[in-house]
């Protein structure tokens with residue numbers, strides 16, 4: 001008997017952190033997961049189609065997506081998760097090339113993917129673009145990353161009006177103890193950039209999610225996200241931890 005997948009997910013950046021945990025979560029739910037990253041996602045069973053892809057190679061993306069998704073005719077969920085942080089430093093001293101590198105990974109790669117999805121004619125039910133609280137908080141030091149995530153929020157809004165059959169949100173997933181967080185908590189200069197102290201305190205508490213917890217939390221709000229207007233920016237804490245959300249955003 002041929003097993004039927006419960007759903008179909010395309011996710012970017014699934015070799016580590018949140019992307020790996022989401023891949024694992026959906027495979028465990030018997031979904032067919034199509035994933036991509038540079039390092040690849042290994043050691044997981046189930047319906048996994050995985051491809052090594054550098055999302056900053058814009059010309060290669062459509063060719064790789066033809067291979068990875070060409071046989072599919074619909075996707076229940078797309079999670080545009082891949083992202084880089086860059087160095088925590090003042091924006092005035094950050095070379096433009098560093099900011100452009102972050103924008104290429106975090107923003108323009110997603111534009112190329114979204115354009116491919118539109119032109120492929122694939123039926124896509126829901127897209128989650130992984131954003132960050134940094135997209136609105138504007139803390140000193142988060143320069144290129146904050147700019148890129150603010151652009152993600154606007155990209156979600158713009159594409160929402162051009163993809164009326166697809167529900168899109170940009171989603172801040174809360175704090176996650178990934179490689180990115182290790183840099184923020186262990187290497188970046190908390191003396192100069194005090195917003196790092198909140199992360200370091202959170203790392204000692206339940207406010208810091210493991211990647212598996214973050215994946216579980218995102219999966220638990222998938223339906224609820226569709227109650228927001230397509231194109232919205234949503235911070236998962238406004239759904240799951242309203243007090244934390246209020247104190248973070250001063251609401």
Ligand SMILES: NC(=O)c1ccc[n+]([C@@H]2O[C@H](COP(=O)([O-])OP(=O)(O)OC[C@H]3O[C@@H](n4cnc5c(N)ncnc54)[C@H](OP(=O)(O)O)[C@@H]3O)[C@@H](O)[C@H]2O)c1
Nearest residue numbers: 013014015016017018037038039054055082083175176178
């Ligand atoms: N950690 C947090 O607290 C936090 C908070 C808010 C938002 N986020 C967001 O959550 C997402 C996942 O981050 P994470 O914390 O899980 O960090 P992570 O462990 O560093 O994961 C980043 C993922 O992005 C992939 N990636 C980066 N550049 C790529 C490229 N050029 N081509 C293909 N894949 C690329 C990486 O794969 P390869 O290196 O194998 O290519 C990796 O799988 C990011 O968008 C991040 O901004 C994280």
